[in-house]
Amino acid sequence: MKLSPENKTIKSMFRSYPIMSIPNFQRDYSWGRDYYGIFLQDAINSLIIGDEEITNTEYFIGTMVFSGSEKKDEYIEVIDGQQRLTVITILLSVITSKFLEIGENELAEATFSYIKTKDDYGRPIPKLKSITSYPYFEAYVQSLEKTTLLPSNEEETNIKETYDYFLLELKEENLRKKYRFNDIAYKDILIAIRDQILIMNVISILTEDKELAYKIFEILNAKGKNLASIDLIKNRIYEIFHADENAKDKTIEKQWEKIKIILRERDQDVGMATFFRHFWLSKYQKTTHVKLYDSFIKHIKINKDSYEKFVEDLHKEAANYMKIVNPNASDYDNRKEYNWLIQSLKSIELTFGVSQARIALLALIDLKSKEKISNQQFKGAVMYIENFIFAYSGLLKNQANIYEARFSKLAINLRKSTTKNNTNKILEQYLYKVFADRFPNKDEFVSTFSKLQYSKSNNATNTITKYALNKIAARQDNRDNYFDDSSIEHIINEDPHNKETLSIGNLICLEIALNCEADNLSFKDKVDIYKKSKYHQVMTFCSEYEDFTEEDIRERATKLGEYYYTEIFKK
Structure with a gap:
């Protein structure tokens, strides 16, 4: 068993290791401010700040697992540690940009060498390579000249938000305001923060046995954070297909990537962990995030056939899931x-x-x-x-x-x-x-329903009120779906100082064109316009009301609630 755990610094890892590649089946970069904010704070708080100088101290940031050979391979795969390596690279990139801002080009170049180096032919080589966020990560983080490339998915948005946060936090005025750097030069402050990152300690486990790397990852994370469940499951699947003689590991990898693409290809993209848990609760067992991995082990047989079928099923369900989340x-x-x-x-x-x-x-x-x-x-x-x-x-x-x-x-x-x-x-x-x-019983429902309001200005119940009115209008015309040309009309003109005019009892669905024509006319003049409507509800209203008062508003609000309960709920 070829296994070499070592106590390394970030500096020695970035200097001695070949390209550290994050495979596309790994979790996307997903750290939020609670994580990357604390990461930066911990780094700075580890500094010993004197009156004239800053001293760095050792700081341990956990274990990382890699698959490959430090000496023989062009790159090694990151099995565990991708979130920390990504945030470190972003932080070093921001420090590089700060050095450039103050004209410290040599310091910028030295710092950037931990982000990108050059091969024997002078070609730029990134120290950390992310497949899922390429080319955004390389263009926005691993480049001295930033591009205007916009993030296209959740992972790229997270990268940008992290970068922008560090950019703000490392401004000279912000650093001096939050920490007691006194009269220490801004350049020296940046050097101290950079060096604090570079001397961070890691237990690095590097093995040429990929299957063993997955095993180690599973052992290290089995009792870990909630967000690791999907990663543990994914690594369990990949572990069994590793070095498959029929190259099914590549098929599974592509299938997994297709699932991630499905979840982010519509206007509203969804995280893999959210989808997976809803899928699991829908098909296998009600369980918490923490126990999701244990539930997977319990329900899915550990063999290639069952795992392959499971991933195929996951792919099909992902497509159905997005039809629910963002239907077309x-x-x-x-x-x-x-x-x-x-x-x-x-x-x-x-x-x-x-x-x-x-x-x-x-x-x-x-x-x-x-x-x-x-x-x-x-x-x-x-x-x-x-x-x-x-x-x-x-x-x-x-x-x-x-x-x-x-x-x-x-x-x-x-x-x-x-x-x-x-x-x-x-x-x-x-x-x-x-x-x-x-x-809810009828009295409870009608009482609350009759309090609904709608205003042309922002109102807390606008969305719910519009929904209810559209449902009523559609039902009265024996339709399943809303009218395409519908709008909300205030029968007595809206008066912000008179809440009765905002009540659902004073509202009706009306064609947009007729609503514009009715504008702020008197009730009697509006009725002549209402009579042009093709909506059954408006026709009925015109036949029932020759005049319309605030008392009518209150009575009608109750009637609408009762109608909704009996005719739409069928109660």
């Missing part, structure tokens, strides 16, 4: 009969922001693809979930902590269904009955 008409071949579904999914995601619903929706979409649920059952379940979330969370503002366990149990049972009849029984038991105890 093209997901359903632009077929109008699915407009209701797109609208419903967008409401759950954007209007209410209840991401836990994805757990149940993943299972429902999977059943739909397998034809184990009828169109009517599918629509009924999705609409019930949307309606419950509106009533429980959107309107009554109850805590969302009830969702995860219930949706997980529903989803896991749905995936076991073999017939449409069996699916119906599962929906009755694990959706409709389980959530019935938390569905």
